[in-house]
Amino acid sequence: MASERQALMLILLTTFFFTIKPSQASTTGGITIYWGQNIDDGTLTSTCDTGNFEIVNLAFLNAFGCGITPSWNFAGHCGDWNPCSILEPQIQYCQQKGVKVFLSLGGAKGTYSLCSPEDAKEVANYLYQNFLSGKPGPLGSVTLEGIDFDIELGSNLYWGDLAKELDALRHQNDHYFYLSAAPQCFMPDYHLDNAIKTGLFDHVNVQFYNNPPCQYSPGNTQLLFNSWDDWTSNVLPNNSVFFGLPASPDAAPSGGYIPPQVLISEVLPYVKQASNYGGVMLWDRYHDVLNYHSDQIKDYVPKYAMRFVTAVSDAIYESVSAATHRILQKKPY
Known part of the structure; x- marks a missing residue:
């Protein structure tokens, strides 16, 4: 017995x-970095060799939707003169080192929008076939780990539809990929609020910079903490929240930069108390190279x-x- x-x-x-x-x-506790908006980012290979990053967001696919031929801006890393398939071995190198590589949609410059639920479905299928399926596409035959929504322009319509269509695709096929969103810190975010409320984003990379009402200013953490509490309280429990910061003062003309010593001693101990804390997001690799920001904070980011x-x-x-x-x-x- x-x-x-x-x-x-x-x-x-x-x-x-x-x-x-x-x-x-x-x-939990990794660093997400945006790469691709300055030729002095260095290569993807060198970025992943640092060992500092959990996720690298390729920025940006900045033209798509409403019948527009999709195109991207990687700021000289590749383009019409040098096909972006040259990134294929670098992406695969990062993945072999355990770094997840996402494609980021949107950005502060570009021509993108969605005109209908049907248009959202077409864009989702384009993204899946060209970046998530392993079939030949603009970046070569790659299978990225996720799609990031950094929507800052145009209409706020149908982004939730795009998230739903991508979610359907990741469950219909053998390859589960992640979805992330990068809203501004003031709530609600004009472009992404409805999409975030679907609960389909695995990560929400909140931009606590270039937004004075909800960011850090020297000697004042209260606005920042209030906003962080609002975000971690209001996103759905299955969504982790990443603490989005500029990697140098020059990365955020309207403020929000937090010196590493302040971040380590005052800010991270507070934000890491949230049960859905996901880590830190940095804008961007170019400024990180200049300021060694990720090198200074990486040991203090994990929960x-x-x-x-x-x-x-x-x-x-x-x-x-x-x-x-x-x-x-x-x-x-």
């Missing part, structure tokens, strides 16, 4: 840990408690699973 009870308990425990095994939690829980639960999961397997190979009588 004792052996039967032990077997039953271990089966129940194994079922429990199979259910909660927090492999996704191990990414160490969550990583500890992850490591412990993974170890228990493996031990319980192995023990259950051994017991079930034996007869209980």
Whole structure:
């Protein structure tokens, strides 16, 4: 009887840990960086070689929708004169090092919008076929890990439809990819509020810069903390919130830069208390190269408690699973 009870308990425990095994939690506390808006970003390869980043957002696909031929602006890294398929081996290199590579839509300059739900579906299919399926596309035969919505221009219509269409595609196919959004810190964000309310974005990279009502100013963290609390309280529980910051003072003409020592001692200890804290987002790699910002903060970004829980639960999961397997190979009588 004792052996039967032990077997039953271990089966129940194994079922429990199979259910909660927090492999996704191990990414809590990473840094997301935007790359592609200055030739002095350096290569994708050198960016990923730093070991500083969990996600690299390729910026930007900045023309699409409403019948417009899709095009992109990677600020001299590649273009019509030098096909962007040259990025294929660099993207694959980053992925082999465990860095997720997303394509970011929009930006502050471009010609993009959506004209109808049908248009949103067409754009979703274009994105899937050209960047998410492994088939030949503008970046070569790549399978990116996600699509980022950095929508700052034009109409606020149908972005939720685009998120829903992409969500349908990631569940219809074998390749699950992530969706992220990059709203301004004041709420509600004009362009992305309705889309974020769908709850389909895995990550919400809130821009706490160039927005004086909700950003840090020297000696004043209160507006920033109030806005952070609003965001972490109002997004759906399955959405992690990344703390979006400029990587240097020059990266945000309207303010919001937080010196590393202030970020480490005053700001990160506060924002990391949120249960849906996801990490830090930096704009952008060019300014990070100039200021060594990610190098200075990377050791303080992870939510160490969550990583500890992850490591412990993974170890228990493996031990319980192995023990259950051994017991079930034996007869209980």
